[in-house]
Amino acid sequence: MKQVTRDNRREWFQEWANEYDNTLGKLKRHHKMLDLVVTLSGIKRNDQILDIGCGTGLLSLKFLNKTDCTITAIDSSSQMLRIFQEKIEKFNLTEKIHCSQASAEDMNFKPDRFDIIAATVALHHVKFKEPVIKNIYDCLKGGGKFIIGEIDMDTTGRLDDPRRLLRILNFLNEEFVLAMKEGGMQAFERMYDNGKKHILNDGEYCIGFSQWAKLCKNAGFKNVEVSPVKEFEWFKVLVATK
Ligand SMILES: C[S@@+](CC[C@H](N)C(=O)[O-])C[C@H]1O[C@@H](n2cnc3c(N)ncnc32)[C@H](O)[C@@H]1O
Known part of the structure; x- marks a missing residue:
C-alpha cells in the first residue's frame, strides 16, 4: 500500500479546497456541528481563540458572528487558507482573524495564550495525537476550553478485519445518503x-x-464532556477544561 506522508495528505486538501464550501460546507449536519461547538465553547467578548485545521474558515466565522473576539487560525493547506483569506478581506476582518500555514503537529505558541482552542474534523488527520493534545493543553489559559467536533468513528484495528470494515461502512452509509x-x-x-481514505x-x-x-484526561484536562449533534448523533462535540 502507498505510504501516506504529511505531504500527500496536504496535496489532497489543496485539491479539495475549491470545492470545499460546495461539498462538506453545504451539509446541514456540518453546520449543526459547528454551531454546537460555538454554543458549548461558552465564548465571551474579547476571547482569544485558536482554530486548528481552519479550512475555509467556516468555524472561525461562526465564532466571530457570535461575539467580538480575536482568532488565530492555522491549516496545513495553503489553498484552504487562500480561500479563507479571500473571505477575511471581503468581510474586512483582517484585524480580527490571523491565518497562517502550520500543521497541528508543529504548533509553536506561547503557553497560556488562548481562552478557547477548537478543531473541527481536523484532528483525526493527526496520526500521533497525544503530543498534539498535550501541546494544546499548554497553550490554553487556566480555565480555558478545548473543543473538538468529530465523527464518532473508530477506524483503528487490522485493515482487513471484517468487523472493523462493517463498523466503518455503517457510519459511512449515513454520510453518503446525506451528501447525495x-x-x-x-x-x-x-x-x-x-470513505475510502477512512477504510485504508x-x-x-x-x-x-x-x-x-481518555487522551484529554491524560493530558490533564478536567470536566471532559461529550455531546451528540442532534439528529446527526454519529457526530459529537467534546469540551474539556484546563
Ligand atoms: C475537513 S477540513 C475541516 C475544516 C474546518 N475545520 C471545518 O470544520 O469546516 C480538515 C482541514 O484540516 C486541515 N488539516 C489536515 N491535517 C492537518 C494538520 N495535521 N494540521 C493542520 N491542519 C490540518 C486540512 O488542510 C483541512 O483544511
Whole structure:
C-alpha cells in the first residue's frame, strides 16, 4: 500500500479546497456541528481563540458572528487558507482573524495564550495525537476550553478485519445518503473518496469519543464532556477544561 506522508495528505486538501464550501460546507449536519461547538465553547467578548485545521474558515466565522473576539487560525493547506483569506478581506476582518500555514503537529505558541482552542474534523488527520493534545493543553489559559467536533468513528484495528470494515461502512452509509441528498453528486463523490481514505487509514485516523476523552484526561484536562449533534448523533462535540 502507498505510504501516506504529511505531504500527500496536504496535496489532497489543496485539491479539495475549491470545492470545499460546495461539498462538506453545504451539509446541514456540518453546520449543526459547528454551531454546537460555538454554543458549548461558552465564548465571551474579547476571547482569544485558536482554530486548528481552519479550512475555509467556516468555524472561525461562526465564532466571530457570535461575539467580538480575536482568532488565530492555522491549516496545513495553503489553498484552504487562500480561500479563507479571500473571505477575511471581503468581510474586512483582517484585524480580527490571523491565518497562517502550520500543521497541528508543529504548533509553536506561547503557553497560556488562548481562552478557547477548537478543531473541527481536523484532528483525526493527526496520526500521533497525544503530543498534539498535550501541546494544546499548554497553550490554553487556566480555565480555558478545548473543543473538538468529530465523527464518532473508530477506524483503528487490522485493515482487513471484517468487523472493523462493517463498523466503518455503517457510519459511512449515513454520510453518503446525506451528501447525495444535500450536496448532490459532487458532495457524494467527495464523501466517497473520504470513505475510502477512512477504510485504508490513508491520512484519516479516526478514533471514538471515549478514546478522545481518555487522551484529554491524560493530558490533564478536567470536566471532559461529550455531546451528540442532534439528529446527526454519529457526530459529537467534546469540551474539556484546563
Ligand atoms: C475537513 S477540513 C475541516 C475544516 C474546518 N475545520 C471545518 O470544520 O469546516 C480538515 C482541514 O484540516 C486541515 N488539516 C489536515 N491535517 C492537518 C494538520 N495535521 N494540521 C493542520 N491542519 C490540518 C486540512 O488542510 C483541512 O483544511
